[in-house]
Amino acid sequence: MRGPLHRRRFLSGLAAASTLPLSGCFDPLVANDSQVRGVLASANDLTYRAQRLLLGSDDLAREFSPTEIRQPMRPNGSTNPQDEPYLALARQDFASYRLSITGAVQRPLSLSLVDLQAMPARSQITRHDCVEGWSCIAEWTGTPLGLVLDRAGVAPSARYVVFLCFDTLANGFAGPIRYYESIDLLDARHPQTILAYGMNGTALPVANGAPLRVRVERQLGYKMAKYVRAIVVTDSLVAYGEGKGGFWEDRGYDWFAGI
Numbered sequence: 001m002r003g004p005l006h007r008r009r010f011l012s013g014l015a016a017a018s019t020l021p022l023s024g025c026f027d028p029l030v031a032n033d034s035q036v037r038g039v040l041a042s043a044n045d046l047t048y049r050a051q052r053l054l055l056g057s058d059d060l061a062r063e064f065s066p067t068e069i070r071q072p073m074r075p076n077g078s079t080n081p082q083d084e085p086y087l088a089l090a091r092q093d094f095a096s097y098r099l100s101i102t103g104a105v106q107r108p109l110s111l112s113l114v115d116l117q118a119m120p121a122r123s124q125i126t127r128h129d130c131v132e133g134w135s136c137i138a139e140w141t142g143t144p145l146g147l148v149l150d151r152a153g154v155a156p157s158a159r160y161v162v163f164l165c166f167d168t169l170a171n172g173f174a175g176p177i178r179y180y181e182s183i184d185l186l187d188a189r190h191p192q193t194i195l196a197y198g199m200n201g202t203a204l205p206v207a208n209g210a211p212l213r214v215r216v217e218r219q220l221g222y223k224m225a226k227y228v229r230a231i232v233v234t235d236s237l238v239a240y241g242e243g244k245g246g247f248w249e250d251r252g253y254d255w256f257a258g259i
């Protein structure tokens with residue numbers, strides 16, 4: 001059972017959305033050219049520093065009213081992971097799911113959905129902007145990531161939070177790779193950054209990242225990891241993927257995808 005949201009999930013017409021035609025975030029900049037990469041990397045660094053200067057760390061993304069919910073919440077990227085560990089959990093409606101929180105923390109954690117739902121929850125109606133140029137508005141419910149981090153006790157040396165996902169994506173030249181993402185601790189502790197288990201009053205649908213996905217409301221869609229299986233707190237991103245901090249970042253997208 002996935003908590004009080006569970007009984008309402010079938011009332012939602014959202015399941016139909018998973019049959020919509022899908023497209024990935026295909027990137028014309030996949031160039032391996034190191035010069036292109038170097039320019040992108042320094043531009044990214046500039047963007048990050050400029051935006052960090054301009055954005056107060058607690059400025060909120062706009063929140064909408066229930067009548068403004070713009071649906072369907074179009075599923076994108078992975079929408080139906082076929083990885084066996086994921087399928088095994090899904091078959092039991094994620095009853096034995098555990099989120100692990102490890103790395104630079106004083107108390108590594110392993111939390112069930114019930115554990116997460118027993119913590120204070122936050123709901124917010126926000127706009128999701130995909131880098132491909134479409135957006136949706138949905139209500140998200142989940143546990144503030146900051147509370148989970150406090151429970152684990154983040155070490156002073158830590159700078160980033162890495163999200164490791166269940167879903168494997170095909171990747172032409174380097175073989176299949178699991179989706180992953182990362183954000184800095186400022187965004188991780190932002191009041192609207194939540195580990196969402198609910199969407200529009202129902203349990204989070206598989207297409208949108210069940211059982212748990214990240215909402216980082218001031219950033220683009222690809223930052224919002226779905227199918228999160230583990231969180232690692234760290235001072236460096238080099239050990240993950242190709243070292244750029246995320247599946248799409250490794251393919252040329254900005255790490256700091258502020259909107």
Ligand SMILES: Nc1nc2c(c(=O)[nH]1)N[C@H]1C(S)=C(S)[C@@H](COP(=O)(O)O)O[C@H]1N2
Nearest residue numbers: 074075076077078130165179208221224226
């Ligand atoms: N694990 C995982 N998370 C992911 C993706 C993915 O393919 N796998 N796609 C990203 C992209 S590009 C977008 S726009 C959003 C889509 O979220 P949605 O399916 O709820 O619309 O999820 C992001 N998080």
Ligand SMILES: [Mo]
Nearest residue numbers: 130131221222
């Ligand atoms: Mo996206």
